[in-house]
Amino acid sequence: MFCTTAREPLHGLTYAMLEARLSASGVAPVHARPLWNALYRGAGPLAHASFPPPLRRWVEEQVAPVPLPLPGIVADDRSSDGLTRKFLLRLEDGQTVESVLMRYRDRYTACLSTQAGCAMGCVFCATGQAGFVRHLRPEEIVAQFLTLRGELEAAGEGGGSLRNIVLMGMGEPLHNYDAVMQALEIITDPRGINLAPRHISISTVGVIPAIRRLAAEGRPYNLAVSLHGASEEERLALVPVSRRWPLGELVDACRAYHRQTGRRILFGWTLIAGVNDAPEHAERLGALLKGIDAHVNLIPLNPTGGYGGATPAREASDRFQAVLHRVGIPSTVRQRRGIDVAAGCGQLRQARQAAATVG
16 A cells, blocks of 8 residues: 655756655655656656566556646747747746856756745846845756756757756756756756766855755756946945855865865856946955955846946956956956846746736
8 A cells, every 4th residue: 555645846956866756655666767767758658568566556646647736938029130048937836937048159058946936136138127025946947957958858959968067047056056056966867867067057146055065965066146337336336145155265165175175166247337337346346355266257238127337348348357367366257148038137927927826
């Protein structure tokens, strides 16, 4: 007799959790393998007939016909250059999030959300301007990836496979630490999706306890830390949570992370004309990062309705980058993508999303 526990989405369970769930129901854990394979072959109903009888009975009694209700696609906006698609996805409770699929020469990258809204309140970010609604569950993060992968496969487009994930969509990933790590464990499991951990980047505005936890747990993902200011005063004006996690303490945590893991840290810097794009800002940034294996991503400001800052001229970006080069800090001016469909960094969570959530 199988136990009758409340149904929960199987895509929210890691392989070890799935084994434990089966074992608790009287099914041999060895049956986790065919079930796991079926979960990640596609998003349709499970192929019960191919399962061993004990597993088939358990699935029929315990699992809904579709084990992971994929989010509904409310909107699919494509950039004019054909390289970016932004999806507005409706979750089971009616809440909506945005995910972005970006095409490069030989690969695709998925930009996923980890929260509906964001509590960090960065002044130039549309998500932060909208405020925090809720954390996403592990299966909702996994479902975004599966949805984008399915859309890519259905389109049959060239350009390579979906190989990279950046957790730089809506929300602060390290504010939703446990759910994010559980989702990534599922996505990187070699028995399933098998995405290489080195192809996954986690962006944070600087949640210091979680950065220290990442290092202590030896998580194999790339860490990207958003700075935007090289003094306490400058950063606080743009990133209000600096009041809770001051810049000096954040840099100390980054140094400790580098010492413990030996991993390079990516630092994000949104360039805002007349605010933080001058050579002296670059000098302070270089001094701040001295001794850290760092790479700075320079991100020219993308416009949002709730912030009046301006994108700097290319000459200002070049001068800023030249200073970093002179002081030995490698940097890249991030290629602007999907701006015409509000899919750029800091632009997610737009008016249409708010309208789609109603009703």
